Amino acid sequence: xxxxxxxxxxxxxxxxxxxxxxxxxxxxxxxxxxxxxxxxxxxxxxxxxxxxxxxxxxxxxxxxxxxxxxxxxxxxxxxxxxxxxxxxxxxxxxxxxxxxxxxxxxxxxxxxxxxxxxxxxxxxxxxxxxxxxxxxxxxxxxxxxxxxxxxxxxxxxxxxxxxxxxxxxxxxxxxxxxxxxxxxxxxxxxxxxxxxxxxxxxxxxxxxxxxxxxxxxxxxxxxxxxxxxxxxxxxxxxxxxxxxxxxxxxxxxxxxxxxxxxxxxxxxxxxxxxxxxxxxxxxxxxxxxxxxxxxxxxxxxxxxxxxxxxxxxxxxxxxxxxxxxxxxxxxxxxxxxxxxxxxxxxxxxxxxxxx
Numbered sequence: 001x002x003x004x005x006x007x008x009x010x011x012x013x014x015x016x017x018x019x020x021x022x023x024x025x026x027x028x029x030x031x032x033x034x035x036x037x038x039x040x041x042x043x044x045x046x047x048x049x050x051x052x053x054x055x056x057x058x059x060x061x062x063x064x065x066x067x068x069x070x071x072x073x074x075x076x077x078x079x080x081x082x083x084x085x086x087x088x089x090x091x092x093x094x095x096x097x098x099x100x101x102x103x104x105x106x107x108x109x110x111x112x113x114x115x116x117x118x119x120x121x122x123x124x125x126x127x128x129x130x131x132x133x134x135x136x137x138x139x140x141x142x143x144x145x146x147x148x149x150x151x152x153x154x155x156x157x158x159x160x161x162x163x164x165x166x167x168x169x170x171x172x173x174x175x176x177x178x179x180x181x182x183x184x185x186x187x188x189x190x191x192x193x194x195x196x197x198x199x200x201x202x203x204x205x206x207x208x209x210x211x212x213x214x215x216x217x218x219x220x221x222x223x224x225x226x227x228x229x230x231x232x233x234x235x236x237x238x239x240x241x242x243x244x245x246x247x248x249x250x251x252x253x254x255x256x257x258x259x260x261x262x263x264x265x266x267x268x269x270x271x272x273x274x275x276x277x278x279x280x281x282x283x284x285x286x287x288x289x290x291x292x293x294x295x296x297x298x299x300x301x302x303x304x305x306x307x308x309x310x311x312x313x314x315x316x317x318x319x320x321x322x323x324x325x326x327x328x329x330x331x332x333x334x335x336x337x338x339x340x341x342x343x344x345x346x347x348x349x350x351x352x353x354x355x
Contacts, residue, residue: 031214032223034097041207041225042102044131047150048227049088049104049205053079056108063125063159066108066201068229070129070152082106094176097209103176104205111182111200114235117248118175118257119279121164121236128156130224152227155219164236173210173226177202179256181232200232240279243291245331245349247279249312271350287352294349295331299324314340 054068073079082088087107094101116122130153135146167175184199204227211226220226237246251258253268258279261267269277272286284291295310301323302308314330331347332338334354339345348354 034099034209037213037223038099038101038207038209041209041223044133044150045104045205045207045225046083048131048152049083050081051150053081054085054106054203060197062195065196066229066231067127067159068108068203070227089180092177092180094172094210096172099209101207101210103173103207103210105177105180106203107180108201108203109199111184111232112198113183113185115180115182115256116167116178116232116235117237117251118167118179118259119240119247120238121166122174122178122232123161123164123234123236124178124230124232125159125161126156126228126230127154127158129154129227130220131227132221132224153219161233164234166238171206171211171226173204173206174228176210176257177204178230178232183232183234186233196231196233201230203227203229241282241291243282243284243349244295244309245291245312250278250284252278272352285350285352287355289355291349294355297326299326310340 048070052070052072054070057064057067057069059065070082071079073081085106089105089107090102092103092105094103131150132153133148133150136149137144138147139145140147165174167178181200181202184197186194186196188194206226206228208223208225211224212220212222214222216222237248239245240247247258251269252271255268258269258277259267260277260280263275267275267277269279270281271278271284272281274281274286278284282290282292285294292309296307297310298305298307308326310329310331311327312331315327318325318328329340331349332340333345334348334351338348
């Protein structure tokens, strides 16, 4: 496949990936300056973190486990503000709109299972809230004075999720924060319910540009900083380019993220430097042979000579229900004595000299 058609495919794919349905009745007002709005948002978020504390509900295995309530610290109060909690991450940033956004998140529990990539789907319980300010009249030294107060409203709560949500079509902040958490475990109960344990749980505080920005969505006003208290139960892996390799395995620098970057910007997750990152590239090494074709093989002892595909890393044990041991082999390197197992091997679909 030549570069023209590969780039055309990338454009079409990107349009599909970033397209998401807005709620009926949504409205969009003229966009504000990104820098000015970010300064407004981060001031609200930091004020909230410094003036509120959290109460966490600990009820392991039940739907309210790790749910939180936010309470404003009263004058003279000794509660620990969120800002001073040791598990508040303060050094996480996201680059967008030529701005480096600070994203604060509270890591209540990390989780014990797998970590999602930013293009996977997640099964997550969550509660969403937005920050806003109002003017209230207070007596200051005996004089009625208008004082700006920081408030928050709940706009959505999903304590028992039934469906996976795509981190691509969700708001930007979700795809950035979730890769810092892990899934847990679950058990099925006799009544048909499911109990979750050991999951990652946290609270993210998002500037509006990583949420809905200038769009007014349902009950959420435009330019609202957002707060999500969430629990990561399970993930579902995706293969965006359909080449048989999950996108998270095409994260070459292993940072938990795969991205489309601006033309001319070096992408660490692009093997053949053709402007198309591997997770969207059907020919990862640019040798004009598709990745899927390079990972295919036929077992000579198979009477049907069925085409099969090497799993990326192979399987830990052989499946005793099959006649073959191929499922234990990962995608091999090239050469007369291919390597199927070593971590640092150059797999054949990433080797342009091997077809």
